[in-house]
Amino acid sequence: MDDQARLIDVSNFEEITHFVIGEGHGVKGLSETGIKGLPKQYIQPPSERTANIKKAEPQESIPVVDLSMWDDPTVGKLICDAAEKWGFFQVINHGVAMEVLEGVKEATHRFFGLPPEEKRKYFKEHSASNHVRLSTSFIPEAESALEWKDYLSLFYVSEEEALALWPAVCRDQLLDYMKKCEVIIKPLVQVLMNGLDIKNIDNQMESLLTGSKRINLNYYPKCPKPELTVGVGRHSDVSTFTILLQDEVGGLYVRGLDGESWIHVPPIDGALVINIGDALQIMSNGRYKSIEHRVVANGNDDRISIPLFVNPKPSDLIGPLEEVMVKSGEKAKYKQVVYSDYVLHFYRKAHHGKDTLEFARV
Ligand SMILES: O=C(O)CCC(=O)C(=O)O
Numbered sequence: 001m002d003d004q005a006r007l008i009d010v011s012n013f014e015e016i017t018h019f020v021i022g023e024g025h026g027v028k029g030l031s032e033t034g035i036k037g038l039p040k041q042y043i044q045p046p047s048e049r050t051a052n053i054k055k056a057e058p059q060e061s062i063p064v065v066d067l068s069m070w071d072d073p074t075v076g077k078l079i080c081d082a083a084e085k086w087g088f089f090q091v092i093n094h095g096v097a098m099e100v101l102e103g104v105k106e107a108t109h110r111f112f113g114l115p116p117e118e119k120r121k122y123f124k125e126h127s128a129s130n131h132v133r134l135s136t137s138f139i140p141e142a143e144s145a146l147e148w149k150d151y152l153s154l155f156y157v158s159e160e161e162a163l164a165l166w167p168a169v170c171r172d173q174l175l176d177y178m179k180k181c182e183v184i185i186k187p188l189v190q191v192l193m194n195g196l197d198i199k200n201i202d203n204q205m206e207s208l209l210t211g212s213k214r215i216n217l218n219y220y221p222k223c224p225k226p227e228l229t230v231g232v233g234r235h236s237d238v239s240t241f242t243i244l245l246q247d248e249v250g251g252l253y254v255r256g257l258d259g260e261s262w263i264h265v266p267p268i269d270g271a272l273v274i275n276i277g278d279a280l281q282i283m284s285n286g287r288y289k290s291i292e293h294r295v296v297a298n299g300n301d302d303r304i305s306i307p308l309f310v311n312p313k314p315s316d317l318i319g320p321l322e323e324v325m326v327k328s329g330e331k332a333k334y335k336q337v338v339y340s341d342y343v344l345h346f347y348r349k350a351h352h353g354k355d356t357l358e359f360a361r362v
């Protein structure tokens with residue numbers, strides 16, 4: 001380890017980029033060299049550094065909803081209230097077995113444990129398909145300061161394609177997990193739509209809300225100077241909703257109800273975190289909120305998380321749902337946009353809070 005540490009010059013921008021991206025080591029590899037300083041491209045402006053996080057009182061936290069009785073109207077109410085106020089909640093007794101969750105976490109560690117020559121094949125420059133992409137930071141080409149994170153992003157088209165393209169060390173566990181998550185996705189759609197007074201969810205509506213899926217494997221290696229950088233910068237997700245599995249390390253913060261403070265999402269063994277994304281904020285004309293969140297870098301531990309983004313289809317036109325507009329009599333806050341245009345807009349710039357939504361604002 002020491003040998004490698006001597007080889008890496010923290011102040012040499014090109015050398016770092018070549019090591020991280022060119023050779024496929026990622027920031028995980030950089031962290032494992034034992035570097036002591038933070039390369040300058042990872043230094044965030046003071047306003048974004050998480051050491052400045054003004055934390056809320058610990059007793060205020062996002063709701064935890066027990067899903068053992070989906071049909072109980074109080075469960076539905078808790079979920080819809082959380083979606084309106086917090087945009088974030090955790091679920092327990094959700095019906096996805098502990099072994100399945102463990103399998104996904106192990107698969108994530110197996111993928112990131114591959115030698116760099118193997119992982120390199122999945123970087124943009126080499127990947128056989130843009131449905132399978134390993135990246136570092138968020139979108140390094142567009143960022144003036146990088147995030148301390150590597151991630152594999154897998155767009156789901158069909159089981160057949162996934163079996164052919166997704167890395168063999170993780171694909172079976174991920175596909176199994178995605179299938180098992182249907183026990184959450186279907187009733188969640190039902191409950192959220194009920195909350196908007198939409199009772200009849202036909203195939204077209206179901207497809208508009210859940211027609212495509214993306215699963216990411218996030219790896220946040222231990223960081224030499226965590227107070228100067230971030231794991232993920234503030235953003236909201238572009239999904240309908242996201243189901244997030246995190247490990248026991250912690251570090252995810254969501255914007256508090258006052259719009260200023262940051263609230264930690266404590267890891268709960270066996271729980272899943274659910275958050276509303278921009279697509280549902282748009283479709284509900286702002287009733288359900290996609291809330292800003294961020295991940296701190298950690299000086300002591302590596303962390304993983306696995307978000308499953310449940311999305312409209314790329315070709316779908318999204319806008320405030322007609323049923324919502326008719327029932328509420330409100331003016332539309334958002335216009336109709338092609339979902340893939342919205343997503344492309346998100347991927348064109350660095351994470352910056354909820355800015356992406358402006359793209360769809362009337
Ligand atoms: O790692 C986390 O807890 C959250 C990650 C996240 O926000 C994302 O991938 O969109």
Ligand SMILES: [Fe+2]
Pocket residue numbers: 235236237293
């Ligand atoms: Fe996110």
